[in-house]
Amino acid sequence: MTLNNETVETAENQIAFKEETLKEVGRVVAQYPEGMQKSALIRVLHLAQAEFGWLSVPVMDYVARLLHVNPVEVYEVATFYSMYDTKPAGKVKLEVCRTGPCMIEGAERIVKYIEDKLGIKDGETTSDGLFTLKTVECLGACGYAPMLQAGEKYHEHLTEAKIDELIETYRANPVANYMGMES
Amino acid sequence: MARKLLLENVHIEGINTYDVYRKNGGYRSVEKALKTMSPEDVVEEVKKSGLRGRGGAGFPTGMKWSFIAKPDGVPRHLLCNADESEPGTFKDRYLMEKIPHLLIEGMILSSFALGANQSYIYIRGEYMYVLRILEKAIAEAYANGWLGKNILGSGFDMELSVAPGAGAYICGEETALIESLEGKRGNPRMKPPFPAVKGLWQRPTVVNNVETIAAVVPIVNEGGDAYAQIGIGRSTGTKLISASGNINKPGVYEIEMNITVEEFLYSDTYCGGIKNGKKLKACVPGGSSVPILPHYLVCKTAAGQDRLMTYESLSDGGFATGSMLGSGGFIVYDEDQCIVRNTWNFARFYHHESCGQCSPCREGTGWMEKVLHRLEYGHGKMEDIDLLWDIQRKIEGNTICPLGDAAAWPVAAAIRHFREEFEWHVNEPKACLDRNYGLVAEKIFEPATA
Numbered sequence: 001m002t003l004n005n006e007t008v009e010t011a012e013n014q015i016a017f018k019e020e021t022l023k024e025v026g027r028v029v030a031q032y033p034e035g036m037q038k039s040a041l042i043r044v045l046h047l048a049q050a051e052f053g054w055l056s057v058p059v060m061d062y063v064a065r066l067l068h069v070n071p072v073e074v075y076e077v078a079t080f081y082s083m084y085d086t087k088p089a090g091k092v093k094l095e096v097c098r099t100g101p102c103m104i105e106g107a108e109r110i111v112k113y114i115e116d117k118l119g120i121k122d123g124e125t126t127s128d129g130l131f132t133l134k135t136v137e138c139l140g141a142c143g144y145a146p147m148l149q150a151g152e153k154y155h156e157h158l159t160e161a162k163i164d165e166l167i168e169t170y171r172a173n174p175v176a177n178y179m180g181m182e183s
Numbered sequence: 184m185a186r187k188l189l190l191e192n193v194h195i196e197g198i199n200t201y202d203v204y205r206k207n208g209g210y211r212s213v214e215k216a217l218k219t220m221s222p223e224d225v226v227e228e229v230k231k232s233g234l235r236g237r238g239g240a241g242f243p244t245g246m247k248w249s250f251i252a253k254p255d256g257v258p259r260h261l262l263c264n265a266d267e268s269e270p271g272t273f274k275d276r277y278l279m280e281k282i283p284h285l286l287i288e289g290m291i292l293s294s295f296a297l298g299a300n301q302s303y304i305y306i307r308g309e310y311m312y313v314l315r316i317l318e319k320a321i322a323e324a325y326a327n328g329w330l331g332k333n334i335l336g337s338g339f340d341m342e343l344s345v346a347p348g349a350g351a352y353i354c355g356e357e358t359a360l361i362e363s364l365e366g367k368r369g370n371p372r373m374k375p376p377f378p379a380v381k382g383l384w385q386r387p388t389v390v391n392n393v394e395t396i397a398a399v400v401p402i403v404n405e406g407g408d409a410y411a412q413i414g415i416g417r418s419t420g421t422k423l424i425s426a427s428g429n430i431n432k433p434g435v436y437e438i439e440m441n442i443t444v445e446e447f448l449y450s451d452t453y454c455g456g457i458k459n460g461k462k463l464k465a466c467v468p469g470g471s472s473v474p475i476l477p478h479y480l481v482c483k484t485a486a487g488q489d490r491l492m493t494y495e496s497l498s499d500g501g502f503a504t505g506s507m508l509g510s511g512g513f514i515v516y517d518e519d520q521c522i523v524r525n526t527w528n529f530a531r532f533y534h535h536e537s538c539g540q541c542s543p544c545r546e547g548t549g550w551m552e553k554v555l556h557r558l559e560y561g562h563g564k565m566e567d568i569d570l571l572w573d574i575q576r577k578i579e580g581n582t583i584c585p586l587g588d589a590a591a592w593p594v595a596a597a598i599r600h601f602r603e604e605f606e607w608h609v610n611e612p613k614a615c616l617d618r619n620y621g622l623v624a625e626k627i628f629e630p631a632t633a
Contacts, residue, residue, distance in 0.1 A: 031303075031342075031344040031346075033258075033301070033384070036365075036384055038365060038366035038367075039346070039364055039365055039366045040366065041366035042308070042346070042347060042348065042349050042363065042366060043346065043347055045349065046308065046347065073366075073367075076367075076368055077349075077366065077367065077368060080351065080368040080369065080538075081308070081348070081349030081350045081351050081369075082349070082350035082351065083308045083349040083350035084349055084350075098528075099471075099528065099529075099532050100270040100271060100467075100471055100514060100528055100529060100532070101270065101271055101427040101428055101514050103524075103525070103528050104428055104429060104514075104516065104520060104525075136350075137268075137352065137532050137535055137536065138268060138269075138270040138271075138352075138471075138532065139309050140267050140268065140272065140273040140275075140276045140307070140309070140310070141273055141276075142270065142271050142272070142273050142425060142427035142428075142433070142512070142514070143273055143425060143426060143427045143433035143434045143435065144273075144433070145427065145433075149309060152311045152312045152315075153312065154312070179308065179311045179347070182315055
């Protein structure tokens with residue numbers, strides 16, 4: 001299958017993957033039999049979110065054309081899975097696990113501490129657009145609780161001091177690799 | 184000394200790389216299978232081993248494999264379920280991160296046994312860093328001739344790749360996983376047809392958990408009979424247990440399925456006892472879906488026998504006084520934990536993760552969350568406890584997939600064993616906000632008379 005790399009024009013800009021991302025899309029699509037390229041959709045949406053920041057309608061339309069599927073097939077997937085943002089998010093998402101074992105180990109305290117420190121509530125983004133705080137369900141780190149995920153990285157055995165350090169590090173360099181190309 | 188079959192080499196420096204893995208005996212099962220065995224021989228060894236699915240359901244793997252349809256000219260697929268999302272479970276992540284080639288080796292054996300030439304590892308999206316580890320290991324396996332065309336000159340071709348999810352517990356259910364791998368929402372399918380007949384792209388498909396597939400490696404190396412020697416009864420071999428909660432040594436442990444729960448919980452080899460010298464209040468032995476056990480039913484069965492870390496012993500007494508081994512997510516609660524709060528937390532989880540396809544689950548999980556929330560925050564009424572019981576009963580068994588059951592069981596078990604604590608929340612709406620109920624009253628279990 002050939003990728004249909006037709007750009008989507010919006011009022012502000014043109015939406016199209018970088019060359020290297022397109023190459024990665026091609027590699028992923030090739031993992032599936034001819035005609036089954038829709039199987040690549042979930043991974044391609046991760047790439048799109050990493051490159052464009054969030055999944056706007058024009059971004060989803062671009063992905064739909066790229067993979068020869070209907071736009072609605074992309075919308076329904078993008079809105080189903082919790083890792084996709086269909087609204088703009090901060091540069092660094094702090095995703096704190098709040099389920100069972102993490103709760104026992106103080107996840108609620110961790111969330112409260114981040115809320116107070118950044119002056120935002122769960123689900124909100126700081127006014128400078130740097131941080132989004134999000135509580136999420138079990139991330140499979142129960143034995144190393146409490147924990148949060150930032151980009152692809154797991155931060156475990158969290159303490160207030162560790163959070164201070166983490167936030168300082170990201171403030172200085174607000175880059176987290178979001179499931180896109182390998183960094 | 185307990186034997187380890189999966190994690191024996193996990194602490195060797197560099198075992199995540201091909202060279203070190205190979206030097207320590209890696210891939211010799213593939214040589215053995217492809218050079219000296221037929222696919223049927225591999226299936227036979229797995230049947231003999233008594234291996235049961237390690238993802239939670241415990242279905243015999245060899246039997247599952249023998250159900251796969253083999254219509255002429257239709258490709259078959261093996262999918263590895265690495266969606267690991269059951270709260271309390273983190274063993275697959277550990278295995279894939281530390282010793283990724285073990286899973287790849289198991290994938291080759293299992294694909295060979297099933298006659299699958301194109302296999303996939305479906306991994307939850309949050310484990311993206313693990314996906315990168317697996318992709319690197321797969322590239323090494325290709326480079327060394329363990330994947331690709333005509334492996335070891337056997338005529339067997341196999342392609343293997345990894346596909347991520349994007350945050351959905353439901354995709355651990357095998358038909359939802361297949362939907363997701365087809366690039367769709369993770370809505371479970373009606374069965375029949377079963378995946379073994381019509382799975383991925385309507386082709387015959389087998390879905391197995393990471394640990395199940397990894398266990399095929401020692402089974403082929405040492406033979407199914409040798410594997411079946413380990414463990415007790417129909418619980419053969421070793422099991423990875425993810426231990427978390429109020430214990431001294433949380434982590435992933437490989438156990439032979441013959442030790443007692445007491446040994447696992449209190450010995451320094453494993454959990455090392457309850458943290459801070461506290462007392463045990465309760466335990467969820469197999470991941471959030473399985474019934475919670477009050478302290479007096481954790482180490483002993485209702486009949487007073489030692490409870491073992493096996494499928495049979497953990498479910499001894501049915502749901503009245505037992506639980507399940509499930510995925511091996513062993514969550515321990517000390518005397519300071521609140522059962523109502525914990526049950527509310529799990530109910531919220533299942534509400535969040537319900538795919539919304541079946542009304543009993545879509546509506547029931549949200550309703551249970553709301554009722555539990557008001558009980559926990561001192562606004563509950565006594566009728567709410569019976570209401571909860573009624574809702575969970577109407578969800579269980581009335582949905583396409585087992586998520587409905589998984590949401591119902593923890594609520595039912597909490598009320599069954601900790602009703603007094605729920606009532607205390609109703610009777611003491613102020614006190615329940617400041618402090619916890621503590622330990623359930625010491626009581627001696629009296630078996631119900633038939």
